[in-house]
Amino acid sequence: MKMKKVLAVALAAAMVMTAGCGGNGKEEKKADSDKIRIGAIGPTTGGAAIYGEAVKNGAELAIKEINEAGGINGVQVEFNFQDDEGDSEKAVNAYNTLKDWGMQALLGTVTSGPCVAVGEVAQGDNMFLLTPSGTAVECVQYDNAFRVCFSDPMQGIESAKYIGENGLATKVAVIYDSSDVYSSGIYEAFVKEAENQGFSIVAAEAFTAESKTDFSVQLQKAKDAGAELVFLPFYYSEASLVLRQAAGINYSPIFFGCDGMDGILAVEGFDVNLANNLMFLSPFTPTSEDEIIKKFVTDFEAEYGHTPNQFAADAYDGIYALKEAMEKADVKADTSVTDVCEGLKSAMTDISIDGVTAKALTWEANGEPSKAPMVVKIADGNYAVVE
Amino acid sequence: MSFVSYLINGVSLGSVYAIIALGYTMVYGIAKMLNFAHGDVIMIGAYVVLTAITSAGMPPAAAVLAAAVFCTVLGVTIERIAYRPLRNAASPLAVLITAIGVSYLLQNVALLIFGANTKSFTSVVPIPAVTLAGGQLTVSGETIMTIGACIVIMIGLTLFIKKTKAGQAMLAVSEDKGAAQLMGINVNGTIALTFAIGSALAAVAGVLLCSAYPTLTPYTGSMPGIKAFVAAVFGGIGSIPGAMIGGILLGIIEVFGKAYISSQMADAIVFSVLIVVLIVRPAGILGKNIQEKV
Numbered sequence: 001m002k003m004k005k006v007l008a009v010a011l012a013a014a015m016v017m018t019a020g021c022g023g024n025g026k027e028e029k030k031a032d033s034d035k036i037r038i039g040a041i042g043p044t045t046g047g048a049a050i051y052g053e054a055v056k057n058g059a060e061l062a063i064k065e066i067n068e069a070g071g072i073n074g075v076q077v078e079f080n081f082q083d084d085e086g087d088s089e090k091a092v093n094a095y096n097t098l099k100d101w102g103m104q105a106l107l108g109t110v111t112s113g114p115c116v117a118v119g120e121v122a123q124g125d126n127m128f129l130l131t132p133s134g135t136a137v138e139c140v141q142y143d144n145a146f147r148v149c150f151s152d153p154m155q156g157i158e159s160a161k162y163i164g165e166n167g168l169a170t171k172v173a174v175i176y177d178s179s180d181v182y183s184s185g186i187y188e189a190f191v192k193e194a195e196n197q198g199f200s201i202v203a204a205e206a207f208t209a210e211s212k213t214d215f216s217v218q219l220q221k222a223k224d225a226g227a228e229l230v231f232l233p234f235y236y237s238e239a240s241l242v243l244r245q246a247a248g249i250n251y252s253p254i255f256f257g258c259d260g261m262d263g264i265l266a267v268e269g270f271d272v273n274l275a276n277n278l279m280f281l282s283p284f285t286p287t288s289e290d291e292i293i294k295k296f297v298t299d300f301e302a303e304y305g306h307t308p309n310q311f312a313a314d315a316y317d318g319i320y321a322l323k324e325a326m327e328k329a330d331v332k333a334d335t336s337v338t339d340v341c342e343g344l345k346s347a348m349t350d351i352s353i354d355g356v357t358a359k360a361l362t363w364e365a366n367g368e369p370s371k372a373p374m375v376v377k378i379a380d381g382n383y384a385v386v387e
Numbered sequence: 388m389s390f391v392s393y394l395i396n397g398v399s400l401g402s403v404y405a406i407i408a409l410g411y412t413m414v415y416g417i418a419k420m421l422n423f424a425h426g427d428v429i430m431i432g433a434y435v436v437l438t439a440i441t442s443a444g445m446p447p448a449a450a451v452l453a454a455a456v457f458c459t460v461l462g463v464t465i466e467r468i469a470y471r472p473l474r475n476a477a478s479p480l481a482v483l484i485t486a487i488g489v490s491y492l493l494q495n496v497a498l499l500i501f502g503a504n505t506k507s508f509t510s511v512v513p514i515p516a517v518t519l520a521g522g523q524l525t526v527s528g529e530t531i532m533t534i535g536a537c538i539v540i541m542i543g544l545t546l547f548i549k550k551t552k553a554g555q556a557m558l559a560v561s562e563d564k565g566a567a568q569l570m571g572i573n574v575n576g577t578i579a580l581t582f583a584i585g586s587a588l589a590a591v592a593g594v595l596l597c598s599a600y601p602t603l604t605p606y607t608g609s610m611p612g613i614k615a616f617v618a619a620v621f622g623g624i625g626s627i628p629g630a631m632i633g634g635i636l637l638g639i640i641e642v643f644g645k646a647y648i649s650s651q652m653a654d655a656i657v658f659s660v661l662i663v664v665l666i667v668r669p670a671g672i673l674g675k676n677i678q679e680k681v
Contacts, residue, residue, distance in 0.1 A: 046503055047503070049504060207653075208651070210610055211641070211653060213602070213610075214400050214641075216396040217646045220396065221646065237505040240602060241601070241602055267507050268506045269506055269509060
């Protein structure tokens with residue numbers, strides 16, 4: 001009798017929890033019908049909020065500049081950013097909200113999992129999608145989807161090449177989040193490419209979203225295996241714990257991350273000395289002397305009071321790519337979603353922009369950008385590009 | 388040697404589960420309700436300590452005390468507003484669902500006040516790490532402190548319940564609310580006291596959790612809260628020593644599972660062990676199997 005009751009309680013609790021995630025009655029704004037409407041989706045709350053915020057700020061800065069310079073094809077642009085908390089279900093809800101609002105093209109989503117989910121719906125609607133930072137392969141699996149950043153396999157391959165070609169280590173350990181498509185995607189490509197490089201993988205340890213605070217075992221295994229470099233293809237918030245726990249067991253290999261590591265110095269209260277000699281792949285560096293980057297960094301700092309990260313840069317380039325392609329495809333405020341999509345699909349492969357994440361940035365028809373990766377190293381609490 | 392260091396890691400992780408489980412089991416044991424918001428009270432406690440130290444410049448000990456007071460008030464308020472009106476509801480589900488609601492409420496309020504960005508928590512534990520076997524093994528100060536706190540709390544709670552009048556009242560309420568009331572015990576007051584103690588323990592647990600794993604977000608409490616709930620069931624929910632044993636065993640099983648079987652399967656292993664234990668001993672390791680008379 002008692003057991004049954006407890007079971008019923010647990011089932012009911014589970015139902016309520018799943019139902020609780022469903023409804024998302026965000027405010028419904030009606031759009032100006034005489035403006036070009038670009039929607040965007042990303043997490044501005046939740047664990048990946050720093051990325052959503054960065055994308056939102058970067059994109060809004062670009063939109064502001066474009067509107068001040070006369071808009072796209074002489075038409076002003078309206079921008080609407082919706083929060084998805086990094087959750088696929090909420091991202092699809094946000095997408096529907098934006099569609100009701102009258103979105104003509106989508107910048108987003110920011111994180112991979114939701115991007116794949118929204119990609120499926122957008123493909124059905126023939127909505128043009130440009131993700132600034134969705135790195136999973138599946139983000140651009142349909143021909144209406146493009147991205148500004150590198151894909152996961154590209155990051156894995158480039159990381160392995162960099163480590164091998166620069167002889168950073170002969171014994172490498174990998175710790176990755178097996179419950180995350182981004183992390184495991186990079187991991188798989190990294191392991192594959194490692195076979196062609198002059199190092200061996202001595203430990204490959206996983207963790208999941210349910211147990212991402214204790215890394216003592218994974219680090220101990222890497223240490224026992226004598227790894228001189230630990231590859232960490234996941235986000236900075238967990239990475240800050242890894243660095244701290246490694247210091248706790250007196251283990252100081254080279255740590256190497258991917259673009260998700262960007263932002264680690266912004267964690268409030270984090271001891272930046274722990275991140276010294278941490279390296280990661282990044283397409284953007286705010287300290288560059290390049291004119292376009294300098295202007296972007298100065299304007300961004302004036303607007304938001306802090307230095308932009310690569311997500312802001314990806315979003316900034318993304319909006320300018322949309323502008324360039326929309327001009328080529330002659331998109332107006334009354335162009336239908338399907339016409340926008342068809343026009344942009346062919347225009348994207350013809351444009352070339354000098355952005356903040358790359359010079360002469362171009363796109364293939366498969367949605368992938370072509371640009372060269374860079375490695376950033378943290379020294380004395382600052383990001384610096386490795387030549 | 389690595390076996391011993393894994394064992395130490397397991398005990399460290401387990402001690403954190405144990406200290407959270409103590410609060411869970413205390414409230415369940417007396418009020419017979421699962422307070423799903425317990426993990427989130429922990430998170431609030433940690434934020435209070437962080438704010439008190441960084442913004443108000445309070446010394447760590449005073450900050451912990453402030454957090455304990457704050458959480459006590461919070462716990463009693465939650466009990467008064469959200470749980471007490473439902474105590475005699477037709478279905479025991481009502482109060483459970485409310486607890487889930489309170490959990491979401493606390494998370495979202497924290498999100499609103501403190502934002503979603505991860506904050507790094509500076510350890511407030513003054514004990515230095517101990518190195519053994521010529522520097523090959525390290526036991527962190529946080530682990531020593533957490534285990535110490537667990538033992539003190541466990542003994543303190545047991546003595547409180549056995550030796551004081553208020554404690555005896557709690558026992559009576561847990562056995563039969565109606566009869567206790569007829570005996571002149573203030574049931575509402577007793578349950579409020581239970582929540583007060585449970586929430587103060589949550590504040591202490593929050594500080595130790597965030598000292599051991601120094602990141603703080605509004606979601607910090609939820610997963611450890613669920614793991615600690617499992618630990619409490621594992622040890623026998625309602626049993627105070629059971630919560631401690633359950634927590635530490637859970638930590639050791641998790642770490643050994645990761646170290647010797649598969650780091651990908653760690654949680655699956657933990658929960659499989661739980662299922663086996665519950666099949667063999669449905670009331671948990673130290674739980675009493677009380678037959679319900681029909």
